[in-house]
Amino acid sequence: MAATPDPTPHLPQSPEQRRAADIIRLLTLYRPLLDAFVIDFFTEGLWARLPPAWQPALASATPAQLAGLLVGHGGPGAAWPLSLLAFAAAARALAFPRGCPGGSPRPPCQSSRLHPLLRRHVKPKKQHEIQRLGKVGAPPAPCDLPAPPQPPDSPPFPQLLQRLSQATSCERVVDIGAGQGHLSRFLAFGLGLSVTAVESDGRLARLAERFDQELLRELGKPKRLGHERPPRRCPNPAPQPLTPRAPRHVAGRLDPTAPWGDFLLPPDPPGPGPAARNPLGGPGGSEDGGRVLLTGLHACGDLGPALLCHFARSPAVAAVALAGCCYMKLSTAPQPPGCPLGYPLSTSVAALPGHQLSYRAREAACHALEEYEGRLRGGSAHLRAHCYRAVLESLIRAADPGKRHLGLQPGRKAHALDFPQYAHLGLPLAGLDPAGVPLDSGAVGAMLEQQHKVVAFCTLGQLLAPAVETLILLDRLLYLREQGFHCALVPLFNPRFSPRNLVLVAARTPLAVVLAGLDKDSEDGDSSEDGDSREDDDLR
Structure with a gap:
């Protein structure tokens, strides 16, 4: 896609301008995927919008294989179509590097570098x-153990x-x-x-x-002698x-x-x-x-x-x-x-x-790519939340077509429930009586069995998200x-x-x-119990 003419077309583009143009080309190719709301997965048949060559591989992929596709580290036994590999490679290459995450997936409860x-x-x-x-x-304070050696230019x-x-x-x-x-x-x-x-x-x-x-x-209180902690053994x-x-x-x-x-x-x-x-x-x-x-x-x-x-x-x-x-x-x-x-x-x-x-x-x-990758690799129960919300959207639209994309919050632990329990929390928030909605029908069961497809579709969106933020x-x-x-x-x-x-x-x-x-620069080196987990991802 060529840029529109400007008064100085002979001037070369900077690397940043070229990257912006390349990102826009990529997003234009996959705009239907980018603009889709996951809660419309069943109501608008989002799976059928994917390239036909991608569908069999994505439908059979395990969460661990999807995690490998997301970050480019491979996956056990994955065999992806070349066009899907090219899409994933382009999305990763155009996004700004986010640093090496490493370490714990959660911050330590307290940072020892802060007073x-x-x-x-x-x-x-x-x-x-x-x-x-x-x-x-x-500067380093006295510790029982010497500080670890640092590189001379650190x-x-x-x-x-x-x-x-x-x-x-x-x-x-x-x-x-x-x-x-x-x-x-x-x-x-x-x-x-x-x-x-x-x-x-x-x-x-x-x-x-x-x-x-x-x-x-x-700060105005006098120091209480005899109550200060001795230096702990730490670097x-x-x-x-x-x-x-x-x-x-x-x-x-x-x-x-x-x-x-x-x-x-x-x-x-x-x-x-x-x-x-x-x-x-x-x-x-x-x-x-x-x-x-x-x-x-x-x-x-x-x-x-x-x-x-x-x-x-x-x-x-x-x-x-x-x-x-x-x-x-x-x-x-x-x-x-x-x-x-x-x-x-x-x-x-x-x-x-x-x-x-x-x-x-x-x-x-506003993605959280690293967290989503962790959920894929760990087979987290959080992964079912998107499927639950998409099934619920289908039930709501069937009962009242005018109710679309409602901001429902069934609870932070909704992913830990079975679907009937989830629906009994969510339907009243949409002004619907759960007793009048068939929660145990074959159609509901068939949608729930497609959770793996919903997860795969979400993964493709996560692949594009860092490129959008980069733009x-x-x-x-x-x-x-x-x-x-x-x-x-x-x-x-x-x-x-x-x-x-x-x-x-x-x-x-x-x-x-x-x-x-x-x-x-070093990250906080504290190790302690995990803090509270983050809220569930936005389910749209």
């Missing part, structure tokens, strides 16, 4: 993310935001979409940075302030002491269309809480005329593009580090006049025919390159328990020093 006071109220996944995003690791666990702070000589951070303030608290108390946390929900901003005050009270460094420097919390929403000096709107809904005072509202772009770093840890939907646009037009912002999420909430064409698009941002991607992404495609980009992230990277900024995408988090692990970093100065060695 104990910074772990309070913070889930293990978030502990991993803020530690990786924020800090240079502490950095001391350097992390991203502190490297950005050092490279730009900027100690002010504005954390957009700060939530309960966990990252902001770590940057302020743990690193001693000057942090402003901006959150649209005033209730969360007030809760974050309460957590800050709890931590300040703990992990002890966390550095905290500084009594709390972040400042601001309740306000980001206005994506406003100039950089007026980028905050009042919170929604309005209410009591910290005033919406603009941290970029001073004469030099920040309150005291200095420069700031912008960060958003899993900024939802249009918040991510808005952050990048404010960085691009605000001279006060020295650099930005952004991890996105909820791509299905991005604004796409058509939009009312004056409303910015969340996708595409770049002129490069916008000029490519077929660049449009449906809601379903953007939803698929969205490429669009953001190309937008920044078009503005003349230095930028890169870094697989910063462990994708097994932080699936949105690619962080977009951009600055007004070269990033080579900032990014050098990040791929060698």
Whole structure:
């Protein structure tokens, strides 16, 4: 597929532009697969839409063989058609590398690299993310065993935001979409940075302030002699002491269309809480005329593009580090006049025919590929959830054709039930009486026997999903390159328990020093009991 003509057709395309064009070609070929909702598997005959040459191999494939197809590591006894192998290889090759997951499929219950006071109220996944995003690791503390030898060029666990702070000589951070303030608290108390946390929900901003005050009270208590734990036998460094420097919390929403000096709107809904005072509202772009770093840890939907646009037009912002999420909430064409698009941002991607992404495609980009692979290899009972929901959709549509794609939540443990139990939970949520629905009919049994086909169909969607996410992230990277900024995408988090692990970093100065060695950073080395399992995947 050729790109539309542009004013400078003689200019060569960058590797990123070529990759974006190749992804769009692939997605165009398989758009019916990409845009399909799995819950329509039976109602719309999705299996018959697959290439006929693929159907026998997929129908007979074991979950372990599907896992091999998903990640390209082969599978025991699998014999795939060449066209299916080519499809899978192309999808994997075009997606951004996500790093080597390795290790436990779940984060340790507690991160020993975080100060104990910074772990309070913070889930293990978030502990991993803020530690990786924020800090240079502490120097080794005394342990009974010597620390394991490190390669001579191995950095001391350097992390991203502190490297950005050092490279730009900027100690002010504005954390957009700060939530309960966990990252902001770590940057302020743990690193001693000057942090402003901006959150649209005033209730969360007030809760974050309460957590800050709890931590300040703990820091003000005298040390209780005789009650400290002796150094444990471990290779992990002890966390550095905290500084009594709390972040400042601001309740306000980001206005994506406003100039950089007026980028905050009042919170929604309005209410009591910290005033919406603009941290970029001073004469030099920040309150005291200095420069700031912008960060958003899993900024939802249009918040991510808005952050990048404010960085691009605000001279006060020295650099930005952004991890996105909820791509299905991005604004796409058509939009009312004056409303910015969340996708595409770049002129490069916008000029490519077929660049449009449906809601379903953007939803698929919020994938958890590594977790799904683990479920396939382990033959997890979670795999039946998609089939259950597709059968339930068929029953609902038969009873009331007007009820389609209802957001039903029969429960987190629904996969552990048999289908009649599942249906008795789900049908009332659709306003239907289970007594009037034939749950033990031969047709229901025949659909349940096709669970393996539903799983295979889901696997094909998972194969395409990382390529869709790559296209969205490429669009953001190309937008920044078009503005003349230095930028890169870094697989910063462990994708097994932080699936949105690619962080977009951009600055007004070269990033080579900032990014050098990040791929060698160590993960949290704690080993402990597993935390709570993640919620079931979206069943659409």
